[in-house]
Amino acid sequence: NAGVTQTPKFRILKIGQSMTLQCTQDMNHNYMYWYRQDPGMGLKLIYYSVGAGITDKGEVPNGYNVSRSTTEDFPLRLELAAPSQTSVYFCASSRRDSTDTQYFGPGTRLTVL
């Protein structure tokens, strides 16, 4: 099993550009999450999903959008990129809610210039 995969690994955007970060899991997990990790800070939850067709905001959703059309895929959309969105983005999944182990993808390093 591949687990959780993310693409791209690295990306540089210009201010105002848009992009989609891809996330796919092959563990048939219902719960999926998007986090960002800034230097010296804990992971911050951007959006999460408890199943296909169901998404909800986390702590820091502004400037992002998500969709969950299938159990496997949970893409994160950045609209009108800003320097404040420079970060490392991790996608994760779990079988049950946050009391269960979360499995992470390798991350996407995004720089907005």
Add this chain to the structure above:
Amino acid sequence: RKEVEQDPGPFNVPEGATVAFNCTYSNSASQSFFWYRQDCRKEPKLLMSVYSSGNEDGRFTAQLNRASQYISLLIRDSKLSDSATYLCVVGRDSNYQLIWGAGTKLIIKP
């Protein structure tokens, strides 16, 4: 006050020594507690869950003190491969969200 606080370190420890970290949390309603490990420029991976009665996994022991709202991690007989950042993670009462500490960096020296 941060919801989950950790000493950022680094803790520089000789191989074979015992090292302990603490983590404090502010939400007394939290019900789930974890230690994750994150290697440099890699994704976090679960090290162990933390149970009310305390639990052990090989060289690693985790303790929870609800009265004082802190979690501890003890590593015995440390190995070079234990060098990493250890993330303290606490579940909010909603069960959908975890609050992540910023991590404690551990460096094991030969």
